[in-house]
Amino acid sequence: MRAPSQASYAQGAVGPLANADVGTPAFSPLYQQIKQLILQSLQGGEWRPGELIPSEIDLATRYGVSQGTVRKAIDELATDNLLVRRQGRGTYVATHAQRQVQHRFLRLHADAAASGVSSPGQRHVIECKKMRASADVARTLGMRSGDAVWQVQRVLSFEQIPTIYEALWLPAAPFKGLTQERLTSHQGPLYGLFESAFGVRMVRAEEKIRAVLPTPEAAHWLHVTPATPLLSVERVAYTYSDQAMELRRGLYRTEHHHYRNELQ
Amino acid sequence: MRAPSQASYAQGAVGPLANADVGTPAFSPLYQQIKQLILQSLQGGEWRPGELIPSEIDLATRYGVSQGTVRKAIDELATDNLLVRRQGRGTYVATHAQRQVQHRFLRLHADAAASGVSSPGQRHVIECKKMRASADVARTLGMRSGDAVWQVQRVLSFEQIPTIYEALWLPAAPFKGLTQERLTSHQGPLYGLFESAFGVRMVRAEEKIRAVLPTPEAAHWLHVTPATPLLSVERVAYTYSDQAMELRRGLYRTEHHHYRNELQ
């Protein structure tokens, strides 16, 4: 009745080990296998962002393990921000659309006010066009040079001051049907649109930050002189199973804002 | 025989609740109380950085709870990077001196090479002097304006290129006996010296990042023109119980390095 193999507690991956190659045992604890099974259900769309997943007891009987084992798997998925637990209600699939975690990935904060991100601010989409991926864009997105990608350029303003000028590239296939109109009319974070309209959920991201001088376009859109130092933020965002799904290059004005980071 | 109160599982904080004010129950789970007790032992110096703490079973009998409860407390302290678990050996107090986590708080990485921080690099201490805290330094360190603080200025170079120019301020009292000579002769991260010589362990830090142009001093020490954009990194580092113990203002050259950040 047990879905994962269960000879003793530290057994092989789900299903028998077919490979004769010994040396790397590749054993993983039961709760890690359960975690992978839950991840597959998330990835496969069995439970969609914002939805309630089955209770711990249900999952325990489904997978043929104890509640504690399911619990540990869910614990890790919750600390990874893939699931959200709510006592008394159940466990939900995390979403970028919920008000509490809006702009989870935007680390730019206003200097003075204690405001979170100083109101969503105004967004202006400059352009949204399909093009062929350059070599570096293709490389970071795991595609081939020349494959079709979307390129979106936009400006974010806070309190009437244009503060972020950014371009982003998306693989064309998963985002089939993207239009400038959809980008403009959509409320809330972009990643919320990606979830609801394309079923693409961004799970984590890496950023590389530098100090640079503006390009002519950036100087124009941000209303700054060519001598104004800007924060260059290059982000690669990943969906499930560490697949890169977005490259974003932003230039931030930091006269009245700062990039905030917590180290631990 | 039980140290924490133990009427039922969700009891008040350790010791009786003296305040008559009801409304905020202030209950906390047992494992949280255990976590606080362990934190006190860490803060009080009962177990020092790098040392082995008692086994889970020892702690369980000491606190009069089950091993699982101690386990959950230690789990959280381990994810907070205050403790390090090693299967088969025991649980150690984390330290900035261990090779694996050296420069845990330095997020500057070399662009090309896959090297961690591209070798420790050269350090040059420009100055170390005692002075009176300015208003803003005093505020961030939780002191009064005019209180005695150390001010240290230094330059870090990577591959012969001066890359980081930074000043840092430390409250004078906990760092009694600091000298430029000790700073210069010490090997490894500064926070390792703080641990071993002053018993001050930095637990977490917050950074505010901006793009700026160099001050004249920065331009001199970093060998850059006044028009070179630099990363301004202002760090406040905290020891146990969220007490600010260091303010650091750094200027980073980012032609060949970048500040790396992971978002999740």
Place this chain on the structure above:
DNA sequence: CAGTGGTCTAGACCACACT
């Protein structure tokens, strides 16, 4: 009230490190 996640316990066994 029932159902959910949250806490706590006790006991068993496994994996790892040191002696």
Place this chain on the structure above:
DNA sequence: GTGTGGTCTAGACCACTGC
């Protein structure tokens, strides 16, 4: 072998949510 942390189970009860 001994002792450590790591995993897994079963069961009990608490706290919260919504019917």
